[in-house]
Amino acid sequence: MGARSILVAMLGVAVAGGSAFGAREYLDRSRAVAATDPEAALVSVIVAGRDIPFGQAIQPQMLQVMSWPRTALPPGAITELDTLVPAPGMPPRRATREMAQGELILASKVSAFGEKVTIVQSLGENSRAMAIKVDAETAVGGFVTPGDSVDIVLTQGGGETLRAITILQNIRVIGVDQDANRNNDQPGVAKTVTVEVTPEQSQTLALAQKAGTLSLSLRSLENAADAPLDSIRLTDILREKSPVAEPTQSKPTIRVRRANTVETVEVE
Incomplete structure:
Protein backbone atom coordinates (compact mmCIF):
# COMPACT_ATOMS: atom_id res chain seq x y z
CA MET A 1 0.00 0.00 0.00
CA THR A 118 -1.16 42.00 0.31
CA ILE A 119 -4.06 44.39 0.10
CA VAL A 120 -1.54 47.27 -0.17
CA GLN A 121 -0.99 46.43 -3.85
CA SER A 122 -4.66 47.12 -4.59
CA LEU A 123 -4.52 50.71 -3.30
CA GLY A 124 -4.34 53.67 -5.65
CA GLU A 125 -1.75 56.43 -5.43
CA ASN A 126 -1.89 58.40 -2.17
CA SER A 127 -4.71 56.20 -0.85
CA ARG A 128 -5.16 54.53 2.53
CA ALA A 129 -6.94 51.38 3.68
CA MET A 130 -9.14 51.80 6.75
CA ALA A 131 -11.46 49.34 8.51
CA ILE A 132 -14.99 50.14 9.68
CA LYS A 133 -16.84 48.13 12.31
CA VAL A 134 -20.12 46.84 10.88
CA ASP A 135 -22.84 44.25 11.46
CA ALA A 136 -25.71 42.83 9.43
CA GLU A 137 -27.79 45.99 9.81
CA THR A 138 -25.06 48.53 9.04
CA ALA A 139 -23.47 46.58 6.16
CA VAL A 140 -26.53 46.17 3.90
CA GLY A 141 -27.37 42.75 5.31
CA GLY A 142 -24.01 41.32 4.29
CA PHE A 143 -24.40 42.08 0.57
CA VAL A 144 -21.37 44.39 0.46
CA THR A 145 -18.44 42.65 -1.27
CA PRO A 146 -14.92 43.73 -2.33
CA GLY A 147 -15.07 46.02 -5.35
CA ASP A 148 -18.42 47.60 -4.43
CA SER A 149 -18.87 51.33 -3.95
CA VAL A 150 -20.72 52.67 -0.92
CA ASP A 151 -21.77 55.85 0.83
CA ILE A 152 -21.01 56.06 4.55
CA VAL A 153 -23.69 57.46 6.85
CA LEU A 154 -23.10 58.58 10.44
CA THR A 155 -25.93 58.33 12.99
CA GLN A 156 -25.42 60.04 16.35
CA GLY A 157 -27.30 61.47 19.30
CA GLY A 158 -30.38 60.21 21.08
CA GLY A 159 -34.05 61.00 21.45
CA GLU A 160 -35.17 64.07 19.54
CA THR A 161 -31.51 65.05 18.96
CA LEU A 162 -30.89 61.90 16.92
CA ARG A 163 -29.59 62.75 13.46
CA ALA A 164 -27.97 61.14 10.41
CA ILE A 165 -25.64 62.57 7.80
CA THR A 166 -23.78 61.14 4.81
CA ILE A 167 -20.12 61.89 5.56
CA LEU A 168 -18.45 60.17 2.57
CA GLN A 169 -19.72 59.26 -0.88
CA ASN A 170 -18.60 56.80 -3.56
CA ILE A 171 -16.05 54.97 -1.41
CA ARG A 172 -14.53 51.74 -2.77
CA VAL A 173 -14.67 48.59 -0.64
CA ILE A 174 -11.40 46.65 -0.86
CA GLY A 175 -11.98 44.00 1.79
CA VAL A 176 -14.69 42.35 3.89
CA ASP A 177 -13.28 40.87 7.09
CA GLN A 178 -10.12 39.08 5.82
CA ASP A 179 -11.37 38.64 2.23
CA ALA A 180 -10.13 40.91 -0.58
CA ASN A 181 -11.24 38.69 -3.48
CA ARG A 182 -13.48 40.70 -5.82
CA ASN A 183 -14.77 37.50 -7.39
CA ASN A 184 -16.38 36.49 -4.12
CA ASP A 185 -20.02 37.55 -4.48
CA GLN A 186 -21.40 35.41 -1.65
CA PRO A 187 -23.17 37.49 1.01
CA GLY A 188 -22.09 37.08 4.61
CA VAL A 189 -22.35 38.90 7.92
CA ALA A 190 -19.06 40.75 8.40
CA LYS A 191 -17.55 42.38 11.47
CA THR A 192 -15.34 44.82 9.56
CA VAL A 193 -15.29 46.35 6.09
CA THR A 194 -12.06 47.84 4.74
CA VAL A 195 -12.40 50.84 2.43
CA GLU A 196 -10.02 52.88 0.29
CA VAL A 197 -9.88 56.53 1.33
CA THR A 198 -7.67 59.60 1.09
CA PRO A 199 -5.63 60.67 4.14
CA GLU A 200 -8.20 63.40 4.87
CA GLN A 201 -11.09 60.93 4.61
CA SER A 202 -9.33 58.55 6.99
CA GLN A 203 -9.34 61.31 9.63
CA THR A 204 -13.06 61.85 9.02
CA LEU A 205 -13.73 58.13 9.49
CA ALA A 206 -11.65 57.93 12.67
CA LEU A 207 -13.67 60.72 14.29
CA ALA A 208 -16.98 59.44 12.98
CA GLN A 209 -16.46 55.97 14.46
CA LYS A 210 -16.03 57.55 17.89
CA ALA A 211 -18.98 59.92 17.45
CA GLY A 212 -21.69 57.41 16.56
CA THR A 213 -22.72 54.47 14.38
CA LEU A 214 -21.55 54.12 10.79
CA SER A 215 -23.81 52.52 8.18
CA LEU A 216 -23.02 51.63 4.57
CA SER A 217 -25.31 52.51 1.69
CA LEU A 218 -24.62 50.32 -1.36
CA ARG A 219 -24.42 52.29 -4.60
CA SER A 220 -25.53 51.18 -8.06
CA LEU A 221 -23.01 50.37 -10.79
CA GLU A 222 -23.95 53.56 -12.64
CA ASN A 223 -23.08 56.25 -10.12
CA ALA A 224 -24.45 59.69 -10.81
CA ALA A 225 -22.58 62.83 -9.87
CA ASP A 226 -22.61 63.39 -6.12
CA ALA A 227 -24.03 66.46 -4.42
CA PRO A 228 -23.64 67.54 -0.78
CA LEU A 229 -26.41 66.21 1.45
CA ASP A 230 -27.86 67.99 4.48
CA SER A 231 -28.14 66.09 7.74
CA ILE A 232 -31.61 64.94 8.76
CA ARG A 233 -32.95 64.91 12.32
CA LEU A 234 -35.54 62.69 13.96
CA THR A 235 -37.90 65.65 14.22
CA ASP A 236 -37.71 66.05 10.43
CA ILE A 237 -39.37 62.67 9.87
CA LEU A 238 -41.84 62.70 12.80
CA ARG A 239 -44.72 64.32 10.94
CA GLU A 240 -48.44 64.36 11.57
CA LYS A 241 -49.02 62.91 8.10
CA SER A 242 -47.01 60.70 5.77
CA PRO A 243 -44.86 62.54 3.21
CA VAL A 244 -47.04 61.34 0.28
CA ALA A 245 -48.28 64.33 -1.68
CA GLU A 246 -52.03 64.84 -1.53
CA PRO A 247 -53.84 64.86 -4.88
CA THR A 248 -54.95 68.28 -6.02
CA GLN A 249 -58.71 68.86 -6.29
CA SER A 250 -59.63 70.15 -9.72
CA LYS A 251 -62.43 72.70 -9.98
CA PRO A 252 -65.49 72.01 -12.16
CA THR A 253 -65.54 73.72 -15.52
CA ILE A 254 -68.13 74.72 -18.11
CA ARG A 255 -67.80 75.51 -21.80
CA VAL A 256 -69.06 78.94 -22.89
CA ARG A 257 -69.65 79.79 -26.54
CA ARG A 258 -69.25 83.42 -27.57
CA ALA A 259 -70.04 83.87 -31.24
CA ASN A 260 -67.62 81.52 -33.00
CA THR A 261 -65.31 81.12 -29.97
CA VAL A 262 -65.60 78.35 -27.35
CA GLU A 263 -64.00 79.06 -23.93
CA THR A 264 -63.56 76.78 -20.87
CA VAL A 265 -64.35 78.59 -17.60
CA GLU A 266 -63.78 77.31 -14.05
CA VAL A 267 -66.79 77.41 -11.73
CA GLU A 268 -65.96 79.02 -8.39
Whole structure:
Protein backbone atom coordinates (compact mmCIF):
# COMPACT_ATOMS: atom_id res chain seq x y z
CA MET A 1 0.00 0.00 0.00
CA GLY A 2 2.87 2.37 0.82
CA ALA A 3 4.61 1.68 -2.50
CA ARG A 4 1.36 2.31 -4.36
CA SER A 5 0.87 5.67 -2.64
CA ILE A 6 4.42 6.69 -3.50
CA LEU A 7 3.87 5.64 -7.11
CA VAL A 8 0.65 7.69 -7.35
CA ALA A 9 2.39 10.73 -5.83
CA MET A 10 5.31 10.44 -8.27
CA LEU A 11 2.87 10.12 -11.17
CA GLY A 12 1.05 13.28 -10.05
CA VAL A 13 4.30 15.24 -9.85
CA ALA A 14 5.29 13.99 -13.31
CA VAL A 15 1.94 15.01 -14.80
CA ALA A 16 2.11 18.47 -13.23
CA GLY A 17 5.68 18.96 -14.41
CA GLY A 18 4.79 17.78 -17.89
CA SER A 19 1.84 20.19 -18.07
CA ALA A 20 4.00 23.14 -17.05
CA PHE A 21 6.72 22.12 -19.52
CA GLY A 22 4.17 21.70 -22.32
CA ALA A 23 2.61 25.08 -21.59
CA ARG A 24 6.02 26.75 -21.60
CA GLU A 25 6.93 25.09 -24.93
CA TYR A 26 3.61 26.20 -26.43
CA LEU A 27 4.15 29.79 -25.32
CA ASP A 28 7.70 29.80 -26.67
CA ARG A 29 6.51 28.55 -30.07
CA SER A 30 3.68 31.08 -30.12
CA ARG A 31 6.10 33.86 -29.28
CA ALA A 32 8.45 32.77 -32.06
CA VAL A 33 5.60 32.85 -34.58
CA ALA A 34 4.47 36.29 -33.39
CA ALA A 35 8.02 37.63 -33.58
CA THR A 36 8.34 36.56 -37.24
CA ASP A 37 5.08 38.21 -38.27
CA PRO A 38 5.49 39.75 -41.73
CA GLU A 39 4.18 43.05 -40.45
CA ALA A 40 7.08 44.75 -38.68
CA ALA A 41 4.63 47.02 -36.86
CA LEU A 42 3.59 44.09 -34.62
CA VAL A 43 5.30 42.86 -31.48
CA SER A 44 4.60 39.75 -29.39
CA VAL A 45 3.12 40.35 -25.92
CA ILE A 46 1.97 38.19 -23.01
CA VAL A 47 -1.75 38.28 -22.17
CA ALA A 48 -3.91 36.47 -19.63
CA GLY A 49 -5.23 33.24 -21.09
CA ARG A 50 -7.96 33.16 -18.44
CA ASP A 51 -9.19 35.29 -15.55
CA ILE A 52 -6.43 35.72 -12.95
CA PRO A 53 -7.62 36.74 -9.46
CA PHE A 54 -5.75 38.98 -7.07
CA GLY A 55 -2.86 37.15 -5.34
CA GLN A 56 -2.82 34.22 -7.80
CA ALA A 57 0.61 32.76 -8.63
CA ILE A 58 1.41 33.26 -12.32
CA GLN A 59 1.80 29.92 -14.13
CA PRO A 60 2.59 29.23 -17.83
CA GLN A 61 -0.79 27.59 -18.47
CA MET A 62 -2.54 30.86 -17.52
CA LEU A 63 -0.81 32.84 -20.28
CA GLN A 64 -1.04 33.36 -24.03
CA VAL A 65 1.18 35.09 -26.58
CA MET A 66 -0.35 37.35 -29.19
CA SER A 67 0.71 40.03 -31.67
CA TRP A 68 0.13 43.64 -30.66
CA PRO A 69 0.62 46.90 -32.58
CA ARG A 70 3.99 48.28 -31.55
CA THR A 71 2.72 51.87 -31.60
CA ALA A 72 -0.15 50.98 -29.23
CA LEU A 73 2.01 49.05 -26.74
CA PRO A 74 1.43 50.52 -23.26
CA PRO A 75 4.37 51.15 -20.89
CA GLY A 76 5.21 48.13 -18.75
CA ALA A 77 3.76 45.53 -21.14
CA ILE A 78 5.60 42.21 -20.72
CA THR A 79 7.00 40.78 -23.95
CA GLU A 80 9.49 38.23 -22.58
CA LEU A 81 8.09 35.05 -21.06
CA ASP A 82 11.16 34.48 -18.88
CA THR A 83 10.57 37.77 -17.09
CA LEU A 84 7.16 36.52 -15.96
CA VAL A 85 7.43 32.75 -15.43
CA PRO A 86 9.88 31.46 -12.76
CA ALA A 87 12.64 29.00 -13.49
CA PRO A 88 12.19 25.52 -11.96
CA GLY A 89 12.52 25.65 -8.18
CA MET A 90 12.11 29.44 -8.03
CA PRO A 91 9.15 31.20 -6.29
CA PRO A 92 6.48 32.62 -8.64
CA ARG A 93 5.33 36.12 -9.37
CA ARG A 94 1.77 36.90 -8.24
CA ALA A 95 -1.04 39.09 -9.52
CA THR A 96 -1.28 42.36 -7.63
CA ARG A 97 -4.42 43.27 -9.59
CA GLU A 98 -7.30 41.20 -10.85
CA MET A 99 -6.83 40.50 -14.57
CA ALA A 100 -9.46 39.41 -17.10
CA GLN A 101 -8.95 36.91 -19.90
CA GLY A 102 -7.22 38.57 -22.86
CA GLU A 103 -5.87 41.46 -20.76
CA LEU A 104 -2.28 42.58 -21.29
CA ILE A 105 0.07 41.53 -18.50
CA LEU A 106 1.73 44.71 -17.22
CA ALA A 107 4.69 44.88 -14.86
CA SER A 108 2.59 47.02 -12.51
CA LYS A 109 0.06 44.19 -12.15
CA VAL A 110 2.45 41.47 -10.97
CA SER A 111 4.77 41.18 -7.99
CA ALA A 112 8.47 40.43 -8.01
CA PHE A 113 9.51 36.76 -7.82
CA GLY A 114 8.62 35.50 -4.34
CA GLU A 115 7.24 38.86 -3.20
CA LYS A 116 4.36 38.74 -0.73
CA VAL A 117 1.09 40.12 -2.11
CA THR A 118 -1.16 42.00 0.31
CA ILE A 119 -4.06 44.39 0.10
CA VAL A 120 -1.54 47.27 -0.17
CA GLN A 121 -0.99 46.43 -3.85
CA SER A 122 -4.66 47.12 -4.59
CA LEU A 123 -4.52 50.71 -3.30
CA GLY A 124 -4.34 53.67 -5.65
CA GLU A 125 -1.75 56.43 -5.43
CA ASN A 126 -1.89 58.40 -2.17
CA SER A 127 -4.71 56.20 -0.85
CA ARG A 128 -5.16 54.53 2.53
CA ALA A 129 -6.94 51.38 3.68
CA MET A 130 -9.14 51.80 6.75
CA ALA A 131 -11.46 49.34 8.51
CA ILE A 132 -14.99 50.14 9.68
CA LYS A 133 -16.84 48.13 12.31
CA VAL A 134 -20.12 46.84 10.88
CA ASP A 135 -22.84 44.25 11.46
CA ALA A 136 -25.71 42.83 9.43
CA GLU A 137 -27.79 45.99 9.81
CA THR A 138 -25.06 48.53 9.04
CA ALA A 139 -23.47 46.58 6.16
CA VAL A 140 -26.53 46.17 3.90
CA GLY A 141 -27.37 42.75 5.31
CA GLY A 142 -24.01 41.32 4.29
CA PHE A 143 -24.40 42.08 0.57
CA VAL A 144 -21.37 44.39 0.46
CA THR A 145 -18.44 42.65 -1.27
CA PRO A 146 -14.92 43.73 -2.33
CA GLY A 147 -15.07 46.02 -5.35
CA ASP A 148 -18.42 47.60 -4.43
CA SER A 149 -18.87 51.33 -3.95
CA VAL A 150 -20.72 52.67 -0.92
CA ASP A 151 -21.77 55.85 0.83
CA ILE A 152 -21.01 56.06 4.55
CA VAL A 153 -23.69 57.46 6.85
CA LEU A 154 -23.10 58.58 10.44
CA THR A 155 -25.93 58.33 12.99
CA GLN A 156 -25.42 60.04 16.35
CA GLY A 157 -27.30 61.47 19.30
CA GLY A 158 -30.38 60.21 21.08
CA GLY A 159 -34.05 61.00 21.45
CA GLU A 160 -35.17 64.07 19.54
CA THR A 161 -31.51 65.05 18.96
CA LEU A 162 -30.89 61.90 16.92
CA ARG A 163 -29.59 62.75 13.46
CA ALA A 164 -27.97 61.14 10.41
CA ILE A 165 -25.64 62.57 7.80
CA THR A 166 -23.78 61.14 4.81
CA ILE A 167 -20.12 61.89 5.56
CA LEU A 168 -18.45 60.17 2.57
CA GLN A 169 -19.72 59.26 -0.88
CA ASN A 170 -18.60 56.80 -3.56
CA ILE A 171 -16.05 54.97 -1.41
CA ARG A 172 -14.53 51.74 -2.77
CA VAL A 173 -14.67 48.59 -0.64
CA ILE A 174 -11.40 46.65 -0.86
CA GLY A 175 -11.98 44.00 1.79
CA VAL A 176 -14.69 42.35 3.89
CA ASP A 177 -13.28 40.87 7.09
CA GLN A 178 -10.12 39.08 5.82
CA ASP A 179 -11.37 38.64 2.23
CA ALA A 180 -10.13 40.91 -0.58
CA ASN A 181 -11.24 38.69 -3.48
CA ARG A 182 -13.48 40.70 -5.82
CA ASN A 183 -14.77 37.50 -7.39
CA ASN A 184 -16.38 36.49 -4.12
CA ASP A 185 -20.02 37.55 -4.48
CA GLN A 186 -21.40 35.41 -1.65
CA PRO A 187 -23.17 37.49 1.01
CA GLY A 188 -22.09 37.08 4.61
CA VAL A 189 -22.35 38.90 7.92
CA ALA A 190 -19.06 40.75 8.40
CA LYS A 191 -17.55 42.38 11.47
CA THR A 192 -15.34 44.82 9.56
CA VAL A 193 -15.29 46.35 6.09
CA THR A 194 -12.06 47.84 4.74
CA VAL A 195 -12.40 50.84 2.43
CA GLU A 196 -10.02 52.88 0.29
CA VAL A 197 -9.88 56.53 1.33
CA THR A 198 -7.67 59.60 1.09
CA PRO A 199 -5.63 60.67 4.14
CA GLU A 200 -8.20 63.40 4.87
CA GLN A 201 -11.09 60.93 4.61
CA SER A 202 -9.33 58.55 6.99
CA GLN A 203 -9.34 61.31 9.63
CA THR A 204 -13.06 61.85 9.02
CA LEU A 205 -13.73 58.13 9.49
CA ALA A 206 -11.65 57.93 12.67
CA LEU A 207 -13.67 60.72 14.29
CA ALA A 208 -16.98 59.44 12.98
CA GLN A 209 -16.46 55.97 14.46
CA LYS A 210 -16.03 57.55 17.89
CA ALA A 211 -18.98 59.92 17.45
CA GLY A 212 -21.69 57.41 16.56
CA THR A 213 -22.72 54.47 14.38
CA LEU A 214 -21.55 54.12 10.79
CA SER A 215 -23.81 52.52 8.18
CA LEU A 216 -23.02 51.63 4.57
CA SER A 217 -25.31 52.51 1.69
CA LEU A 218 -24.62 50.32 -1.36
CA ARG A 219 -24.42 52.29 -4.60
CA SER A 220 -25.53 51.18 -8.06
CA LEU A 221 -23.01 50.37 -10.79
CA GLU A 222 -23.95 53.56 -12.64
CA ASN A 223 -23.08 56.25 -10.12
CA ALA A 224 -24.45 59.69 -10.81
CA ALA A 225 -22.58 62.83 -9.87
CA ASP A 226 -22.61 63.39 -6.12
CA ALA A 227 -24.03 66.46 -4.42
CA PRO A 228 -23.64 67.54 -0.78
CA LEU A 229 -26.41 66.21 1.45
CA ASP A 230 -27.86 67.99 4.48
CA SER A 231 -28.14 66.09 7.74
CA ILE A 232 -31.61 64.94 8.76
CA ARG A 233 -32.95 64.91 12.32
CA LEU A 234 -35.54 62.69 13.96
CA THR A 235 -37.90 65.65 14.22
CA ASP A 236 -37.71 66.05 10.43
CA ILE A 237 -39.37 62.67 9.87
CA LEU A 238 -41.84 62.70 12.80
CA ARG A 239 -44.72 64.32 10.94
CA GLU A 240 -48.44 64.36 11.57
CA LYS A 241 -49.02 62.91 8.10
CA SER A 242 -47.01 60.70 5.77
CA PRO A 243 -44.86 62.54 3.21
CA VAL A 244 -47.04 61.34 0.28
CA ALA A 245 -48.28 64.33 -1.68
CA GLU A 246 -52.03 64.84 -1.53
CA PRO A 247 -53.84 64.86 -4.88
CA THR A 248 -54.95 68.28 -6.02
CA GLN A 249 -58.71 68.86 -6.29
CA SER A 250 -59.63 70.15 -9.72
CA LYS A 251 -62.43 72.70 -9.98
CA PRO A 252 -65.49 72.01 -12.16
CA THR A 253 -65.54 73.72 -15.52
CA ILE A 254 -68.13 74.72 -18.11
CA ARG A 255 -67.80 75.51 -21.80
CA VAL A 256 -69.06 78.94 -22.89
CA ARG A 257 -69.65 79.79 -26.54
CA ARG A 258 -69.25 83.42 -27.57
CA ALA A 259 -70.04 83.87 -31.24
CA ASN A 260 -67.62 81.52 -33.00
CA THR A 261 -65.31 81.12 -29.97
CA VAL A 262 -65.60 78.35 -27.35
CA GLU A 263 -64.00 79.06 -23.93
CA THR A 264 -63.56 76.78 -20.87
CA VAL A 265 -64.35 78.59 -17.60
CA GLU A 266 -63.78 77.31 -14.05
CA VAL A 267 -66.79 77.41 -11.73
CA GLU A 268 -65.96 79.02 -8.39
